[in-house]
Amino acid sequence: MRTSLSERLLDLAVSGFLWGFRILIVAVILIGTIATIRTGKYTGEQWTDFVIFGISQGSIYALIALGYTMVYGILRMINFAHGDIFMTGAFAAYFLATWMTGTGFIDNNPVLGLVIPVLFAMAVSAGIAMLVERIAYRPVRNAPRLVPLISAIGASFFLEYAFRGFFGPGKYAYPPIKALEGSWTILGTSVLKIQVIVTIAAFIMMAILYSIVMYTKVGKAMRAVSENKDTAALMGIDVNRIIVSTFALGAAMAGAAGVLFSLVYRQVDFFMGFTPGIKAFTAAVLGGIGNIPGAMVGGLVLGIFESVGPSLFLEGIGITRPYQLKDAIAFTMLVMILLFRPSGILGERITTKKA
Amino acid sequence: MQKENFLWWSAVKAGLLGGVIAIFICLIGMAEVFSKRDVIEKVITLGQFVLLATIVGMGFIASRRTSGILGQNRPLHNLSSGLIAGLVTGLMLALFVLIGLQVNLRAVFLNATTPLYNILTFGKGAGNIWLLPVIGAVGGLSGAAFLLLPDVYRRPLTRGLIFVIFMAFFSGLFRVVMINQGPGMSAAAKSLFGQTGLTMGGALLFFFGIVALSMLWNYMGKGIQTRISGLPKRGQISLRVMAAILILYITLMLPSVSGAFISQVIVTVALFILMGLGLNITLGFAGLLDLGFVAFYAIGAYTVGLLTSYGPFGLQHVSFWVAVPIAVLVAMMSGAVLGLPVLGVRGDYLAIATLGFGEIVRLLAGSDFLAPYFGGPQGIIGIQKPCLGILGPFVRVDVPRVCNGIELGTPQTIYFVAIASALLIAFVAWRLRESRLGRAWMAIREDEDVAEALGVNLIQTKLLAYMLGAAFAGLGGAIFATLIGSIFATSMQLLVSINVVALIVVGGMGSIPGVIVGAIALIGLPELLREVSEFRFLIYGVTLIAMMLAKPEGLWPSQATKRELHHADAENVTAETLV
16 A cells, blocks of 8 residues: 555654653653662662562452453453442441441450451442432443443443442551551561461452352353353353342442552542542553453552552652652553553453444 | 223323332332432422322323323323222322331342331331322322323423422522622522421422413414514624623633532533544444543543643653654554544444443553553543743652743633533644545435445544544543643543443434534533532443433434425425526
């Protein structure tokens, strides 16, 4: 095909710009890292702390990312309201945990005091996600792509501001579990107990989810539906039921993540789902959307980058108070991934046929 | 027998749904907040009205479902299903009050307060609770009966009711405006509008007035329409010119009549029309969902701020008229810079990527790192007002330049700038849509691959859509910064982008009048009604979902969308024009 000179020039300009962008980002990372390491402002112990915090944070992102990745795998749809499902779980657990603290139950049984709110949050989140799917997503499932996305944005705002209406705009303090305060010494470094617990809990949840998807009949059906809805229906799979259970499963993970998140940050409010939601989506894309192990890897990578990044790259190039730009690092990573490797680290697993 | 059971169950289901909605309205605090405003003074508050509307609506829906199941209207069945639905809703509300009076729901739900229960029981506590099911039954019955009315009566009644509610919403506004007009009007205002809502007389007057007009239109409307279209062409044109002059006159006179507050609201609406028209190019014409629209708004605002501010962060001290074109250009260039990387990614990823950009811009603008340039959390203050005339020289920081001429400092005067820009941009958008470029955008929206095969350069065309959208947003931001006189990074929230998306979706994607309707409905109404603005984003959420489910083409769809929906007609038209 012949193209005019101006078009070829434009294409050249575009690719030149993109290369410039890549080189700029790599340069910032390299220069920043070298500069920071040369100043030696942080000790090795501090770096370990950053990484450990990143892992615990990243495992929460991974847990949320599972919901995005599963839904996208089946419906090719960004469930914009997923972050708010995470928030509903946190609220549910907050009220239960506050009541349980009031009766003294949590202080007596710290393990149950952790597990019961998590289970409750999972149930509430799954229920709300099923409602959202039924009301806002199912009727527009076969519409052009923008329609379900806008409907999902509507659902997200509805959930946020309904919860604001119910519980007010203030921040609630999640009750502390006394047994989880303080730190343990693992391999010579002291680690906050809460971070260890959160990481372990997140990994247990992910293992459960992975085995459900890989080794149960429902999981098999989910994989079949994500491969091809029509064929799956012909094989006797109730597609609607499988889609609902995908939503419920993903939402249950998000609900659990909501509890873990509020255990770490001790804060519950109606808008808390927004940023973690976007970051978890980043994690899902980072790992390769539709890919369950990918979501876990993506979450961890994002968490570590976000935790180490401000001090490592940004401080080196002379940015004051770099932790303010923590979220900007995550968003930049999102843009970069979409730009340079949209299929993610482990490769996306969705069928190429458009839904 | 089975069908009877089914009917029962469907009515009960409608009632349960109504109950859930009604309790939801109570728990999010809407019932209580709305009770501070009346629809008709001393008769019904807005809160009561919303609950009543839920009940009546549920009666109507139950009745319609019954007709659907039976395949026809059977008054007895319809009425009884409406009655059941309303009764169930009322019973659920009563149960809610009973539980609420026993258990302290307030430990969880902030709005489950005693005032709420007082509203629900008409201030008399548990003794009055039997009223709720009774009202429910009567409301449901009337909703069901409404369905049975013939169309000739139903339409005028609906219009009358809608008009009364509309007037009730804005009664305070009309009252103030009319009282300002002089003693004659003031007496009329006081007899029609009360402090918080319509008076009984006003409500009756409006209701029957509209019903009568609407009935009259039913009988005469056809005649008038044919007479207008029967007029010779010059007559039609002069009619249109007269209408245009009238609208122009109203537009020019409005700020001096209505005062600062309403002017400010109109300016805000005009700004959102500007941004809506911009995003309409990106989203409506080219089909690219940009959730980071606020980034360009921020860039426009900050450029004007930095160029004109007499505060500590002002770099230059040029006049508004010089700064605005620069701001638009800067926004356009940043549209290119931000657009180039992301335009290659596929449709729904684009939304998230642009959202990321919007957040990055906000975080950077508010960070301490860039605070020496952009003021960080303190923002930029002291933005010079536009001046029609000669601007005096810059003396020193914190002293505004003197304007020898007319300073457009108040909302009433910025109003003209905003309206003029909105008109200009509407014109530009309209011409763009009809151009070759506009058709290329629509082609991309419908099918990228086909468009590319037909020789549309994807990157170039998409980039132009993105840049023009950004330019309009920049203009909006520039005017906003001047109106407010200061800029803060915290006002550059994602919510601004969502506002713009919502108003386009409501008005109809790709439709220019739709953007205007959407902006008035979604920005103007909540600004005017404080009670509503508290639930603004909740209502947005519901609206977005409802629009997508029921009417994805919007309230005022563009001709193209309409044509797509009626393919046969479109083919006829083209055939005729070709001949």
